Amino acid sequence: MTTQAITRRSTIKDVAERAKVSLKTVSRVINNEPSVTQGTRARVTQAITELDYEPDPSARNLRNGLSFVIGLVYDNPNPYHIIAVQKGVLAACRETGYGLQIQPVDSTSPLLADELVDFVQRSRLAGLVLTAPMSERKDLIDTLAARGIALVRIIAATEDPNDGLPCVYVDDRNAAYEITEHLIQLGHQRIGFLWGGPQHRSSGERYTGYEQALKDYGITVDEQLAVPGDYTFDDGFRGARCLLALQEPPTAIFGSNDEIAAGVLAAAKSAGIDVPYELSIAGFEDSPFSRQSWPPLTTAKQATESIAKQAARLLIGGLRQHAHADKPTPLRNQGFVPQLVVRGSTAPLRLRPPAIPDNL
Amino acid sequence: MTTQAITRRSTIKDVAERAKVSLKTVSRVINNEPSVTQGTRARVTQAITELDYEPDPSARNLRNGLSFVIGLVYDNPNPYHIIAVQKGVLAACRETGYGLQIQPVDSTSPLLADELVDFVQRSRLAGLVLTAPMSERKDLIDTLAARGIALVRIIAATEDPNDGLPCVYVDDRNAAYEITEHLIQLGHQRIGFLWGGPQHRSSGERYTGYEQALKDYGITVDEQLAVPGDYTFDDGFRGARCLLALQEPPTAIFGSNDEIAAGVLAAAKSAGIDVPYELSIAGFEDSPFSRQSWPPLTTAKQATESIAKQAARLLIGGLRQHAHADKPTPLRNQGFVPQLVVRGSTAPLRLRPPAIPDNL
Numbered sequence: 001m002t003t004q005a006i007t008r009r010s011t012i013k014d015v016a017e018r019a020k021v022s023l024k025t026v027s028r029v030i031n032n033e034p035s036v037t038q039g040t041r042a043r044v045t046q047a048i049t050e051l052d053y054e055p056d057p058s059a060r061n062l063r064n065g066l067s068f069v070i071g072l073v074y075d076n077p078n079p080y081h082i083i084a085v086q087k088g089v090l091a092a093c094r095e096t097g098y099g100l101q102i103q104p105v106d107s108t109s110p111l112l113a114d115e116l117v118d119f120v121q122r123s124r125l126a127g128l129v130l131t132a133p134m135s136e137r138k139d140l141i142d143t144l145a146a147r148g149i150a151l152v153r154i155i156a157a158t159e160d161p162n163d164g165l166p167c168v169y170v171d172d173r174n175a176a177y178e179i180t181e182h183l184i185q186l187g188h189q190r191i192g193f194l195w196g197g198p199q200h201r202s203s204g205e206r207y208t209g210y211e212q213a214l215k216d217y218g219i220t221v222d223e224q225l226a227v228p229g230d231y232t233f234d235d236g237f238r239g240a241r242c243l244l245a246l247q248e249p250p251t252a253i254f255g256s257n258d259e260i261a262a263g264v265l266a267a268a269k270s271a272g273i274d275v276p277y278e279l280s281i282a283g284f285e286d287s288p289f290s291r292q293s294w295p296p297l298t299t300a301k302q303a304t305e306s307i308a309k310q311a312a313r314l315l316i317g318g319l320r321q322h323a324h325a326d327k328p329t330p331l332r333n334q335g336f337v338p339q340l341v342v343r344g345s346t347a348p349l350r351l352r353p354p355a356i357p358d359n360l
Numbered sequence: 361m362t363t364q365a366i367t368r369r370s371t372i373k374d375v376a377e378r379a380k381v382s383l384k385t386v387s388r389v390i391n392n393e394p395s396v397t398q399g400t401r402a403r404v405t406q407a408i409t410e411l412d413y414e415p416d417p418s419a420r421n422l423r424n425g426l427s428f429v430i431g432l433v434y435d436n437p438n439p440y441h442i443i444a445v446q447k448g449v450l451a452a453c454r455e456t457g458y459g460l461q462i463q464p465v466d467s468t469s470p471l472l473a474d475e476l477v478d479f480v481q482r483s484r485l486a487g488l489v490l491t492a493p494m495s496e497r498k499d500l501i502d503t504l505a506a507r508g509i510a511l512v513r514i515i516a517a518t519e520d521p522n523d524g525l526p527c528v529y530v531d532d533r534n535a536a537y538e539i540t541e542h543l544i545q546l547g548h549q550r551i552g553f554l555w556g557g558p559q560h561r562s563s564g565e566r567y568t569g570y571e572q573a574l575k576d577y578g579i580t581v582d583e584q585l586a587v588p589g590d591y592t593f594d595d596g597f598r599g600a601r602c603l604l605a606l607q608e609p610p611t612a613i614f615g616s617n618d619e620i621a622a623g624v625l626a627a628a629k630s631a632g633i634d635v636p637y638e639l640s641i642a643g644f645e646d647s648p649f650s651r652q653s654w655p656p657l658t659t660a661k662q663a664t665e666s667i668a669k670q671a672a673r674l675l676i677g678g679l680r681q682h683a684h685a686d687k688p689t690p691l692r693n694q695g696f697v698p699q700l701v702v703r704g705s706t707a708p709l710r711l712r713p714p715a716i717p718d719n720l
Contacts, residue, residue: 042474045481069461069483079443079648090464099483101429101461104450114402121405123429123459233652262652269654288439292593292622294629 010051019047067126069099070315071119074131075107077197077232078259080287081304085154088308089129096316101125107133107199113143120149127151127315129308133199141165150322152315154307156202160333166318167333168311172202172284175300175338176209176254179282182298182340183252184217187349188280191219192250194239194260196231203231206256206284225250229260236263244271244279251279251349258283258290261297265345276347286341295344302338310334370411379407427486429459430675431479434491435467437557437592438619440647441664445514448668449489456676461485467493467559473503480509487511487675489668493559501525510682512675514667516562520693526678527693528671532562532644535660535698536569536614539642542658542700543612544577547709548640551579552610554599554620556591563591566616566644585610589620596623604631604639611639611709618643618650621657625705636707646701655704662698670694 016026021040028036029044036044047053072089076082086102093100103119105112112134120128127150134140135153144151145165155161157169183191193210196203207226214221227242229235236255240263243250255261261283268275275281275295283290286301317331376386381400388396389404396404407413432449436442446462453460463479465472472494480488487510494500495513504511505525515521517529543551553570556563567586574581587602589595596615600623603610615621621643628635635641635655643650646661677691 038471038474038478042478042481045478049481079439083439083442086462087464090462097482099461099463099479101459102446102450103459104447111398114398118398118402118405119459121402121409122457233648266652266654288593292626294626 010053012053014051015044015047015053018051019043067124068097069101069123069125070312071101071103071123071125071128072131073103073105073116073119073128073134075105075134076131077230078257078287080258080289081231081285084287084304085131085308088305088310089312091305091309092312092316095313096320098126098316105134107137113140116140116144117147117149126319129311129315130154131308132156132202133197135167136201150315150319152311152318154311156200156205157335158205160335162333166314168307168314169333169335170202170302170307171335171337172205173209173212175302175340176206176256176284177213178209178340179254179284179298179300180210180213181217182342183254183280183282183346184213184219186252186280186346188250188252189219190222190225190248190250190252192240192243192253193226194236194243194253194255194264195226195228196256196260198228200231203256210254231257231259233259233263233266236260237267238263240264240267241271244268244273252281252346253279254282254284256284258285258287258297258299261299261345262289262293265293265297276345277350280346280349282346284338286338290341290343293345298343298346299341300338301341303336307336310336370413372413374411375404375407375413378411379403427484428457429461429483429485430672431461431463431483431485431488432491433463433465433476433479433488433494435465435494436491437590438617438647440618440649441591441645444647444664445491445668448665448670449672451665451669452672452676455673456680458486458676465494467497473500476500476504477507477509486679489671489675490514491668492516492562493557495527496561510675510679512671512678514671516560516565517695518565520695526674528667528674529693529695530562530662530667531695531697532565533569533572535662535700536566536616536644537573538569538700539614539644539658539660540570540573541577542702543614543640543642543706544573544579546612546640546706548610548612549579550582550585550608550610550612552600552603552613553586554596554603554613554615554624555586555588556616556620558588560591563616570614591617591619593619593623593626596620597627598623600624600627601631604628604633612641612706613639614642614644616644618645618647618657618659621659621705622649622653625653625657636705637710640706640709642706644698646698650701650703653705658703658706659701660698661701663696667696670696 012026016023026044029041074082090100101123130151130153135155153167155167155169156172158171158173211221227239229239253264255264261281264281268279273279283297283299286299290297290299314331372386376383386404389401434442450460461483490511490513495515513527515527515529516532518531518533571581587599589599613624615624621641624641628639633639643657643659646659650657650659674691
């Protein structure tokens with residue numbers, strides 16, 4: 001911070017002279033255009049600070065309305081998932097010169113709408129990236145939109161909701177169908193399902209895909225085999241213990257994310273059950289975790305980072321269109337389908353070679 | 361955003377009337393004092409936005425100089441570690457009404473100082489929380505301090521560096537000594553060590569603790585047993601493969617974080633080596649990972665979240681003291697010593713019951 005006395009209002013020309021750049025370059029920095037090197041940008045912003053320069057009053061309101069920081073809102077217990085989402089959003093921010101503020105929230109808080117409005121106003125954020133389950137609460141979205149808050153949602157859905165608000169949608173249902181089909185084709189008929197957090201639409205979508213596959217293959221849906229829980233290792237561990245204690249336990253368990261599946265794996269190991277020969281296990285997301293467990297997990301590759309990046313691009317694209325009426329039409333909502341990845345944790349039912357008979 | 365025309369400069373009284381609160385309350389919100397409910401704060405900030413209110417010019421510079429957002433800077437490949445750091449900093453932010461912007465960086469970038477100055481200036485951040493290895497680069501810290509950027513560092517050190525800049529220091533060396541001593545006391549003499557990223561001082565400190573314990577117990581330090589790498593699962597896997605391929609392989613391996621130790625565990629399992637009976641494995645940090653592996657990992661509990669929270673408190677405390685000369689003396693630098701946690705991945709050397717002799 002400088003201590004020099006400012007005797008008259010500084011002009012853009014003062015800034016250009018001090019930073020030794022053209023007026024156009026100062027303007028580019030003020031408008032946050034990407035075609036400025038980091039060194040130049042630093043010099044110009046330093047000159048702006050030192051001179052306490054404010055763009056002229058007619059431009060000031062515009063500038064005040066334009067913030068170059070967006071917020072990411074999440075409520076998810078899985079570090080790998082959050083970091084992947086942050087990485088994707090940060091990549092889009094880097095492309096466009098935006099900053100990222102993070103805000104973990106309690107999705108069950110009755111004050112959530114107020115908290116988010118407060119978050120946006122206090123930090124003068126340009127907009128929000130909302131992840132599930134907040135992104136899937138219609139009341140919340142409507143409130144935020146009515147308050148004029150720009151937002152983009154990452155949601156679980158088989159198709160574009162076409163509700164006039166930007167989103168990126170992930171087809172969890174079809175991916176879960178594929179995983180279940182893979183287990184059925186390996187010969188499994190009793191397949192357990194461990195739910196993720198009930199407030200996440202993804203969890204219901206994954207269950208629907210699982211159920212549909214069973215029905216399509218003529219397998220009776222046994223309610224005992226679906227256990228509620230959250231998207232955590234501990235709930236995977238607990239859920240698997242319940243399933244393995246059944247009189248007729250499943251021969252395969254589909255955990256609705258990789259953390260849950262890792263919990264199933266630990267429960268199986270602690271019970272001396274051989275994976276995959278005595279129990280097949282599948283997860284969902286393809287987090288690094290799924291490759292690092294032993295055996296590595298069959299899962300659905302969700303491309304979380306790309307999904308989050310696309311969402312942030314949608315948000316920022318919309319903000320820029322809003323600011324510059326001459327910009328091309330905004331990006332369109334985009335769907336993603338996670339892909340089945342088969343690894344060592346799933347195998348044909350009881351593949352083990354039969355013991356050699358005594359009487360041979 | 362409102363579209364109403366502003367015909368005269370708004371005053372604090374206009375804001376108070378519109379928000380239906382007292383002048384004092386508006387002032388409290390502007391000065392970000394904590395004794396305001398979220399609902400009131402939201403109402404006042406909304407009124408400020410709608411009226412395009414700016415505090416009077418003499419106060420404006422003060423206000424411009426006061427930002428209520430801090431930045432967190434990191435370069436670490438471990439999601440669990442980053443999330444724990446974020447959680448700690450966010451907890452301190454919540455206590456004080458600050459927002460948090462995140463900035464992953466490439467610690468080896470020659471432009472790092474410029475990038476960080478640019479990060480602070482563009483987003484008008486009040487200060488930075490620097491994690492290792494950035495926090496341990498004297499040239500970088502000096503440059504940032506010279507530019508007037510408030511900062512706090514989280515570093516690996518056995519004692520307070522007492523260099524006039526705030527920091528929180530973690531005694532990695534003594535904790536690593538304890539882990540190594542634990543392995544020695546179990547009967548191990550050939551103990552492998554897998555390094556973390558060489559640019560992190562913590563990695564060197566952990567090696568020093570390991571080496572000192574070996575020396576104190578009269579065990580020759582064998583250079584073959586220390587393998588370079590980074591703080592990642594993959595490097596743990598690779599490093600363990602190297603060690604296990606030695607003519608005289610170690611009977612215990614100390615991975616310098618939990619991710620590395622998890623990689624060692626996977627390497628052992630893929631080679632059919634029984635953990636802990638044929639190989640003991642220890643990690644460092646006590647991440648959730650260390651409890652979720654099978655067997656769970658012996659490690660050093662690092663309290664990453666508390667460390668990060670304390671660091672952010674130091675930073676924010678300093679900022680507040682700077683803003684209000686009448687505040688009490690700032691918090692002092694604080695040290696943390698990670699504590700040994702013994703779990704199932706370490707055991708006495710070859711504890712297995714001897715086979716019953718044939719001639720019994």
